[in-house]
Each structure stands twice: as C-alpha cells, then as structure tokens.
Amino acid sequence: MEEDAGKLMHSGNGSYVDLNRAGVPLLEIVSEPDMRTGIEASEYAAELQRVVRYLGVSNGNMQEGSLRCDVNVSVRPIGQAEFGTKVEIKNLNSFSAINRAIDFEISRQVNLHSQGQQDSIVQETRLWEEGAQKTVTMRKKEGLADYRYFPEPDLPEVVLTKAYMDSVGKSLPELPEAKRRRYEEMGLSMQDVLFLANDIAVADFFDATIQKGADVKLAANWIMGDIAAYLKNEKLSINDIKLVPHELAELIASIKSGTISGKIGKEVSCIEWVGGALGSVSYSRLLGKTMQITDLVDIEKMVDKVIAENPKQLEQYRSGKTKLQGYFAGQVMKASKGKANPGILNKVLVEKLNAKV
Structure with missing residues (x-):
C-alpha cells in the first residue's frame, strides 16, 4: 500500500503536475x-x-x-x-x-x-x-x-492470521468468475454470460429479474437487446432507468403468456425507461391497458368489419392476389391499436377470406 503522489501530465508545451489525488491511498497488486x-x-x-x-x-x-x-x-x-x-x-x-x-x-x-x-x-x-x-x-x-527505497520506522509489520483471512474470504460477495460459472449452469451462451457478468450493476439487475420468476433466456435477451441499446444511445447505466427488475419480470411473463405482444411490451418498457408520465398508474394497470385481445368473437367482428369495408381488395385476394392477406391483417391491427393476438387474427382472417360465397 502507498499514497498517491499526484501525476505528471505531458503535452506539447511541457509537463504539468496534477496534485488533485495526492494523499489518496493506493493498493498495488503485483x-x-x-x-x-x-x-x-x-x-x-x-x-x-x-x-x-x-x-x-x-x-x-x-x-x-x-x-x-x-x-x-x-x-x-x-x-x-x-x-x-x-x-x-x-x-x-x-x-x-x-x-x-x-x-x-x-x-x-x-x-x-x-x-x-x-x-x-x-x-x-x-x-x-x-x-x-x-x-x-x-x-x-x-x-x-x-x-530511493528506505525503511519507514513508524510503520510496524502487519501480521494477518489464517483465521482472519478465512473470515474475510467467507464474507466476500459472489465474484465475477463464480457468477460466470453460475450463468453457464443456467444454460446461457458464453456471449450472454460475458455480457451480463461484465458489469456488476447489470448482473444485479438480471439476478433480481429472474428471482422474480422471469424466464432466464428472455430476461437476458431483454437486457442485452433493447435495454442495452437504450443505455448505449443515452449514455446511461442500468441504474439510471425507471424500469425495475420486478416490472421487467412482469412484462416478460405477460409477453410469454400472450397477454400482450412483444411490440406492445417494448412500448410499455420504453415509457418506463425514459420515466414517462405514468402518474399514479401502477405498472400492473398499465399492462392491463395494453393487454392483447384474445377473445375470438371480438376478433371475428373486427375482421368482418375490415373485409366489409374493403370489397375491392377482397375481390383481388380471391382472384389470386393472396399477398393481400397482409393488408387485411394490417387493417385489423390498426383498428385494434395493435392489441389483436396475431395468431388468432391470422387464423380467423384465413377462414374468412377463403370462405365460399
């Protein structure tokens, strides 16, 4: 151990001495x-x-x-x-x-x-x-x-007993290598492992998310994908965003169960990332407002309405231009504000478009 003596700063005009850190304790590892x-x-x-x-x-x-x-x-x-x-x-x-x-x-x-x-x-x-x-x-x-080494008479020897070192060792938190091994045992890829364990704040966020029941791989994908991209663009750390682990876990569960779509999930999470004006609306209520429409009768009504409003496109579809199915699906999604369950929608749409007149 030693004390910081300052540092030299070199430039084209000469060298300067920076004493701002002088006296700060240093630990040298050789x-x-x-x-x-x-x-x-x-x-x-x-x-x-x-x-x-x-x-x-x-x-x-x-x-x-x-x-x-x-x-x-x-x-x-x-x-x-x-x-x-x-x-x-x-x-x-x-x-x-x-x-x-x-x-x-x-x-x-x-x-x-x-x-x-x-x-x-x-x-x-x-x-x-x-x-x-x-x-x-x-x-x-x-x-x-x-x-210019010389002994310092006022500094006595420090003797650390094995018992003391063992007690310190037991008090240590999970270190990077142990965390990487644990993530590997979860089935994550090495790319996922290295990314998540590299930053203690990211690792803590990930651990807290899966402790709330989130799917391990989906949690990793969200943190490494959309969240990491947002942090990079905004030059923020993961501790700076409004989204917290239990909310991400709830969001992932809602997407996995089909309650909301992945697209809506990203929109909801973006509000949280930037600290949008949620007011007193709880995260659960916010998810409730964005739940997918999965009721078959409701989706059939929307499909019937869109088909009735687009007779020309219907005639073209039945004449062989089957790519127009995407057009009809888009119109229904627009009418449902993106909430219609895609799987149910496409099934109903195919049946309706190909129904015999």
Whole structure:
C-alpha cells in the first residue's frame, strides 16, 4: 500500500503536475511474470477491474486514475531459464493501450535480439505514445537504489492470521468468475454470460429479474437487446432507468403468456425507461391497458368489419392476389391499436377470406 503522489501530465508545451489525488491511498497488486501476450495482460487487468467493482472498493475507472496499470516486459531466447532485462512501460490509460504497448515492446526487444543488439536493452522506464503507437525512453534505471527505497520506522509489520483471512474470504460477495460459472449452469451462451457478468450493476439487475420468476433466456435477451441499446444511445447505466427488475419480470411473463405482444411490451418498457408520465398508474394497470385481445368473437367482428369495408381488395385476394392477406391483417391491427393476438387474427382472417360465397 502507498499514497498517491499526484501525476505528471505531458503535452506539447511541457509537463504539468496534477496534485488533485495526492494523499489518496493506493493498493498495488503485483502479478507474477507468467503472462505472454498483450491480450492476456489486458484481460487480466480487465478482470481486476471487475473484481474491485464487484467488491465495491473502487469504481475502477482508468480515465479518472482510479485504476492504473504499469507493465514490465522482458524477452528471452527459447530454452533460456532466466528472464531477460526488464523494461517498464507507463502512460497506459486503457486496456487496449496495455495490449498494444506490450505487443510493440515484445516486438522491439525481439528485433534487437535478432540483430545481435540485445545489450542495448537496458533496465529503463518507457512511455507509450498513443499517437505514434510506440514506446519511447522516459528515464534510465540502474537498480533498486534509483527508486530511493528506505525503511519507514513508524510503520510496524502487519501480521494477518489464517483465521482472519478465512473470515474475510467467507464474507466476500459472489465474484465475477463464480457468477460466470453460475450463468453457464443456467444454460446461457458464453456471449450472454460475458455480457451480463461484465458489469456488476447489470448482473444485479438480471439476478433480481429472474428471482422474480422471469424466464432466464428472455430476461437476458431483454437486457442485452433493447435495454442495452437504450443505455448505449443515452449514455446511461442500468441504474439510471425507471424500469425495475420486478416490472421487467412482469412484462416478460405477460409477453410469454400472450397477454400482450412483444411490440406492445417494448412500448410499455420504453415509457418506463425514459420515466414517462405514468402518474399514479401502477405498472400492473398499465399492462392491463395494453393487454392483447384474445377473445375470438371480438376478433371475428373486427375482421368482418375490415373485409366489409374493403370489397375491392377482397375481390383481388380471391382472384389470386393472396399477398393481400397482409393488408387485411394490417387493417385489423390498426383498428385494434395493435392489441389483436396475431395468431388468432391470422387464423380467423384465413377462414374468412377463403370462405365460399
């Protein structure tokens, strides 16, 4: 652990010191040197971000400095046991930058080895230049002395007992990997699993929805489809919308049972997303107002009326232009304001249009 000492901001006019975060506690996590590619390292960093967000200890936003990443890169000939000279890379403010910087540095060092210039690889700190897509020397380091480490006499050793660590482990919430495994066991595809578990807020919304009895796959489809598209367009998080899990579960159940159509379901949910003027109307009453018409007699009356009002189209249909069935269906749906059950409507329509005169 350490304290934030501020950060340097580099521009074409010079370098500036930003002290806004000075004194903020930092927790440094050091991995073992067992990653071999840029994508592997960037995925590791992304998983760390998910973990700290799941734990609620940080928002993990790299652009705000809440999560930072420096990487150390070294290469060695095949068969060589010891690692090569380590080079540190800074100024990495995104996971894609981590990926590209590591791959560039690996390539740079391998090229030097292949040219017999491995001695020119020295322990140093390099910066990643996003515009040029390359690393450049920032400062040279000879060894640990250059870091100016010294003991702090006022900081005693901290001893963590196994019992304490076990108790902390038991208190942890479900972490990303465990959540992904649970979602897989539900029968969700890997695409669904990765999307839902990536954001703790989305995962919580999904879990709360299925706990209210919603179909697992339908809940995933709604969250990954219409809701995700709305959030992206409006630049919102799922916690910002008015729709809540039990309402989405009710909506899904209504669509699945045929009480309302999928189209009406989207219209209802959109009102909730944008916080429309529902006033004192409850969500259940709102669904009630948009229920599908499934009564056979009511649908037959609407079909008879539409056929009677369109004798020319009826004659054309019976003369062989059967595609006009879609026209009649559209007119009935228009008359019912989209509430007529499509399955019942089409069955009645076919019978009426093909009835012998």
